[in-house]
Amino acid sequence: MSARVAFQGERGAYSHLAAQALLGPTVEVLPCVDFDEVFASVASGAAERGVVPVENSLAGTIHRVYDLLIRHSLHIVAEHALRVAHCLIAAPGVAIEDVRVVLSHPQALAQCEHRLRALGLTSEVAYDTAGAVKLLAESGRRDAAALASPLAAQVYGMHVLREEMQDHEHNYTRFAVLSREPLTEWPPGDLKVSVALSLKNERGALFKALAVFALRNLDLTKIESRPLPGRTWEYLFYVDFVTDDFANKGQRALGHLEEICGMLKVLGVYPRRV
Numbered sequence: 678m679s680a681r682v683a684f685q686g687e688r689g690a691y692s693h694l695a696a697q698a699l700l701g702p703t704v705e706v707l708p709c710v711d712f713d714e715v716f717a718s719v720a721s722g723a724a725e726r727g728v729v730p731v732e733n734s735l736a737g738t739i740h741r742v743y744d745l746l747i748r749h750s751l752h753i754v755a756e757h758a759l760r761v762a763h764c765l766i767a768a769p770g771v772a773i774e775d776v777r778v779v780l781s782h783p784q785a786l787a788q789c790e791h792r793l794r795a796l797g798l799t800s801e802v803a804y805d806t807a808g809a810v811k812l813l814a815e816s817g818r819r820d821a822a823a824l825a826s827p828l829a830a831q832v833y834g835m836h837v838l839r840e841e842m843q844d845h846e847h848n849y850t851r852f853a854v855l856s857r858e859p860l861t862e863w864p865p866g867d868l869k870v871s872v873a874l875s876l877k878n879e880r881g882a883l884f885k886a887l888a889v890f891a892l893r894n895l896d897l898t899k900i901e902s903r904p905l906p907g908r909t910w911e912y913l914f915y916v917d918f919v920t921d922d923f924a925n926k927g928q929r930a931l932g933h934l935e936e937i938c939g940m941l942k943v944l945g946v947y948p949r950r951v
Contacts, residue, residue, distance in 0.1 A: 680700065680705070680724075680726050681705045681706070681707055681723075681725050681726070682700060682704050682705065682707065682724060682725070682726045682727065682728055683706075683707040683709050683714070683715045683719055683724035683726070683727045683728070684696055684706065684707070684708065684709065684715060684727065684729070685708075685709050685710070685711055685712050685714070685715050685729065686708060686805045686806070686807055686808065687805055687807040687808045687810075687811050687829075688706065688708055688807060688829075688832045689807035689810060689811075689825065689828045689829030689830075689831070689832040690708075690805060690807040690808075690825075690826070690829070691759060691761060691806065691826055691850060692729070692730065692852065693706060693708075693826075693828060694826055694828050695730075695757050695759045695850075695852040696726075697828075698757050698759060699728065699755055699757050699852070699854055700726065707723065707724045712741050712742055713745065715727045715728075715729055715855075716748075716749045716751060716855070719751055719855050720749055720750070720751060722857075725856070726754075726855060726856055727855035727856075728852055728853070728854055728855070729742045729852065729853055729855060730850045730851070730853075731743070731756075731851050731852065731853045732850070732851050732899075733784075733848070733849070733850045734847060734849040734850070735845060738915075742853075743873075743903065743915055744903075746873070746944050747873055747913070747942065750857075751855045751857060752856050752857070752859040752944070752945050753853045753854065753855060753871055753944050753947055754854050754855070754856045754859065754860050754945060754947050755853070755854035755947050755948065755950075756851060756852065756853050756854070756869065756947060756948075756949070756950050757851070758849050758850070758851050758852075758950065759850050759851075759852060760848065760849050761788070761848045761849065761850055762826070762827075762840065762848075763781075763788065763824045763841075763842040763843045764826065764827050764829075764837045764839065764840050764841075764842060765779070765822050765824060765837070765838045765839040766810050766813070766822055766823045766825055766829065766830045766835045766836065766838065767813070767819075767821070767822040767823070767835065767836055767838050768813070768817070768818070768819055768836065769834070769835070769836045770819075770836075771822070771836065771838070773822075773838045773839065775819060775820060776796075776798060776820065776822045776838070777798065777799060777821065778798065778800075778801050778821040778822075779793055779798045779799070779800055779801065779821070779822050779823065779824060780801045780803045780809040780812065780813060780822070780823045780824075781800075781802075781803055781806050781809045781823055781824035782802075782803060782805055782806045782824075783802050785806050785824045785825070786800045786802065786824065788844060788845070788848060789842045789843055790844060792842050792843075792844060793842075798822075801821075806823070806824060806825040806826065806829065807825050807826065807828075807829040807832070807833075809823035810823045810825045810829040810830065810832075810835055811829075811833055813833075813835065814833040814835055822838060823835075827840070854947075859943075859946065860945075860946060860947055863923065863946070863947075863948060864948055866948065866949070867919050867920070867921050867948070868919070868920055868921070868923045868927065868947065868948060868949060869917055869918070869919050869945075869947055869948070869949040870918050870919075870923065870927055870943070870945070871899075871915070871916070871943070871944040871946075871947075872915075872917075872918075872931070872934070872941060872942065872943050872944060873913055873914070873916075873940075873941075873942045873944060874886065874914050874916065874934060874938045874940060874941045874942070875905060875911065875912070875913050875939040875940040876912075876914070876937075876938060876939060877937070877938070877939050878911065882937070885937050886914070886934065886937060886938065889930050889933045889934055893926045893929065894926075895918045895919070895927070895930060897916065897917070897918050898917045898919055899915065899916065899917035900915070900916050900917075901914070901915045902914050902915075903915065918930070919949055923946060927946070931943065
């Protein structure tokens with residue numbers, strides 16, 4: 678039996694597509710209202726895995742997910758970069774000339790802004806991309822369409838009027854798979870290590886932390902700072918680095934960071950997927 682996977686959104690959401698890409702097309706899914714529910718479902722055992730977006734190539738980091746990674750004791754065990762291809766979706770028999778209004782999540786509407794304007798269509802905000810298709814199917818409206826994944830059209834028995842509605846072709850979202858237990862064995866090849874750290878309030882602290890990676894020739898693929906709650910003008914740094922020798926160079930780097938950082942939390946060690 679396949680693992681049950683929690684994700685934010687309705688069936689047919691891009692997180693559902695990512696879950697299928699990572700864990701197979703017949704994966705059992707548990708749609709959740711928000712990211713908090715996804716984390717809670719995995720932590721409680723209601724789901725064996727969670728799939729959450731961590732960053733988009735256009736919109737940047739999903740900060741709420743990183744905040745929850747700090748709050749919960751879950752581990753990233755896999756990643757997947759999904760190309761986001763928005764489709765214009767309507768009820769069967771509806772032609773594009775019949776459509777006046779387009780429903781979707783605000784981010785999807787923003788990513789298709791120019792093409793929607795060229796078609797003379799009015800935007801209407803919905804809580805979720807796949808949720809917009811679900812609402813449209815339930816309403817029976819024939820003057821409206823939705824922006825969502827092709828999977829959403831399939832799930833709700835709707836029709837794709839036009840593919841590739843996004844203004845930018847290179848639009849990717851990186852998803853992470855969450856588990857209650859970390860990976861303890863890894864396949865050969867590059868591993869990505871995701872950590873969160875705070876620095877001691879002293880001169881040169883950031884330089885010393887970055888030197889840990891430079892001295893070992895480790896490839897930094899992400900570094901971003903976030904305000905540290907309850908600590909005015911202090912910051913938490915989120916760092917991803919890649920190593921093909923985690924047992925030696927990677928572990929030594931983490932040990933070195935523990936010596937110089939105020940706090941260090943390993944969020945996950947998992948195979949790198951590009």
